[in-house]
Amino acid sequence: MMLREERERIVEFGKRLITSALTTGSGGNLSILDGARQLVAITPSGVPYPEIVAGDVVLVDLQGRAVEGKPRPSSELPLHLALYERYPQIRAVVHTHSVYATTLACLGWEIPPAHYLVGCAGRKVPVAPYATFGSPELAANLVRAIDGYQAALLANHGLVSIGASLEKAFHVAEEIEFVARVYLQAKMVGEPAILSAAEMDRVLEKFTGYGQPSAKSPS
Ligand SMILES: [Zn+2]
Structure with a gap:
């Protein structure tokens, strides 16, 4: 089996999407890019995470052509491929329907640095405009x-x-879900204080020092 290790990581972190409450059922998806082979291992479409085995994880090339794996790849394959094409340093993409981040996404609100852990993602978490799921748009x-x-x-x-590894991208998704929850709860009872740009400079510098990927370059 090609990319056995990467496919097993996808299976493991797929289960963690459920146990970490980052998604439910078969929502969300994960991928890893093997930089040397230029192949992407991605979760299959519509298979519940607890049932996915390594052989179900679909391998595609960067043009989206199936290389190995029986089921269809995730319907968000175009989104994963577009990220690897535009940001060749990244090695993993995590997509979730986590409840609090998704609530803010439905409001169309970006997440400002009310909590310093926004720094996992950068100075804020921006919002991409709506387009139909799975679409090139x-x-x-x-x-x-x-x-x-x-x-x-x-x-x-x-x-x-996104991240330099699946572990890093998953960690960002977990922290941003926490930050989204705290921000939403704070907005329900008052107006959260927002950290200054100078403070976020210090936070981002410390995160870089702690081995987090730099927010300035998606690596
Ligand atoms: Zn989705």
Whole structure:
């Protein structure tokens, strides 16, 4: 089996999407790019995460042609491929329908730095304009919106995070879901204080020092 290790990582983190409450059922999707082979391992379409085995994880080339794997790839394949094409340093894409990030996405609100952990994604979490799920328009909107960030909301849809590894992209998705929840709750009772640009400079510098990918370059 080609890319066995990457496919097993997809299976493992697919289960974690459920246990970390980042999605339900078969919502959301994950991919890893093997930079040397230029192949993408991506979750299959419509298979519940607890049931996915390594052989179900679909391998495609960067043009989206199937290389190995029986089921159909995730319907968001164009979005994953567009990110790898535009940002060749990244090695993983995580897409979730996590409840709080998705709530803000339905409001069309970007997430400002009310909590410093927004710095996992950059100075804020931007929102990509709405387009139908799985469409090339959605992929194009996201690629533009996420420029300079590690995550972006998809209006009326969910969240996408990127990273130098699946672990890093998944970590960003978890932290942004926390930040989205805190921001929404704060907005329900008052007006959250927003951190200054100078403070976010310090936060981003410390995150870089802690081994987090720089918010300035999606790597
Ligand atoms: Zn989705």
